Amino acid sequence: MQRPRICIVGGGFGGLYTALRLESLVWPDDKKPQVVLIDQSERFVFKPLLYELLSGEVEAWEIAPQFSDLLANTDVRFFKDRVKCLYPCDHLGTNAPTAGTVHLESGLLIEYDWLVLAIGAEAKLDIVPGAADYALPFYTLEDAHRVDKKLRELERKNFGKDSAIRVAVVGCGYGGVELAATISERLKEKGIVQAINVEKTILSNAPAGNREAALKVLSSRKVQLILGYFVRCITKGVEPQTSDAEPKSIDSAADHSESVTLELQPAERGLQGQTIWADIVLWTIGSKPLLPQLEPSDKPYDIPLNARGQAETDETLRVKGHPRIFAVGDSSTLRDRNGKLLPATAQVAFQQADFAGWNLWAAINDRPLLPFRYQNLGEMMTLGRYDAAVSPSFTDGLTLEGFVGHTARKIAYLIRLPTDKHRVQVGISWLLKSTVDSVATIQTMLTKAQSGS
Secondary structure, eight states: OOOOEEEEEOOSHHHHHHHHHHHHSOOOTTTOOEEEEEESSSBOOOGGGTHHHHHTSSOHHHHSOBHHHHTTTSSOEEEEOOEEEEEEOTTSOOOOSSSEEEEETTSOEEEESEEEEOOOEEEOOTTSTTHHHHEEEOSSHHHHHHHHHHHHHHHHHTTTSSOOEEEEEEOOSHHHHHHHHHHHHHHGGGEEEEEEESSSSSSTTSOHHHHHHHHHHHHHTTOEEEESEEEEEEEEOOOOOOTTSOOOOHHHHHHTTTOEEEEEEESSTTOOOEEEEESEEEEOSOEEESGGGGOOTTSOOOSOBOTTSOEEBOTTSBBTTOTTEEEOGGGEEOBOTTSOBOOOOHHHHHHHHHHHHHHHHHHHTTOOOOOOOOOOOEEEEEOSTTOEEEEETTSTTOOEEHHHHHHHHHHHHHHHSSOHHHHHHHHHHHHHHHHHHHHHHHHHHHHHHHHHO
């Protein structure tokens, strides 16, 4: 009798934390499973802290540790590979020796007894003409590095010149607002940041305290909000000079030689269309699950998907019609008690991973499975270095802002890091950085005081 094998596809919040949850449970000797984790990247990415890469507040190793380090003291086997297709057979009612097979692009075939779908999603750039060619998403570690590289190029190019770096952020949900706040703080007077949103407000689904804090910060940093408009298309082009406009210098014209044009259309009647120009366009709206890409080419997909491409699951996170497959995070579709679809957030994936790990233990040990119940613990957002907004759910109307909110957010995410070892390493690093910054601030204040006297 071989031990059961659990194959986890995807190493994001849902996948990695399910593997760690399985490792933490107590198993009978003959039922402790072989856990296999598959991801195309060698690093786990703590996505809520990607913005801090742009501000220089964190280093890549702190928010993107290698799977080999995180799983070093566990029995979890990690494969750096891309899944090509899935062949489940647990729905056929046969006495097959396994519940299905995962085919990897390397040619490796992994048979499994239990499967966890946690492959996440990717940015959706095909909804507007030109977005895929001229806009940069901000969804992965590679995306963050590309945006940072582009900003550095623009900063070097404009160094010592009067022309400002023009940044267009498409979308004013959490991702768009956090990007606009972070980049406007980074560029200061050297940048012009415009945020475009189809709705007449920002953060329409966020707590009022978070929205007010964000509006206050964006206003103080002169971020231009273009509300009630959507992007119709993005093209390559340089801003034309009108006859009555102030003539631009040769250097200024060269600064925007690679700019792009955004054609904006009003969401409601009564408004005129707009055209804006930008040196960099950041795309934060829309995402599409990766699960449909794993459909076998030689047979119809056996996994039931909704219109967005997410697996249909029951309340125990099992895929409907597939008793040996669980789905979490962006790969699953589940509703709360009010019938509303759960958001695709790290908080949801954290909680689902905990339940998925337990329910796998229960299924293997012939115990009853627990229904997943999502508990909203609150919402957090960064607004730059030493600035954030936190609205905990247990206190109505309370929002922690500024340095207090920043500290609360960093502590909350520090606690959520994957392993104790990594948590300690990152905590020491952040403490040292905070100490150095505090000493530098005190020295600056003393220098100003001495020069003033």
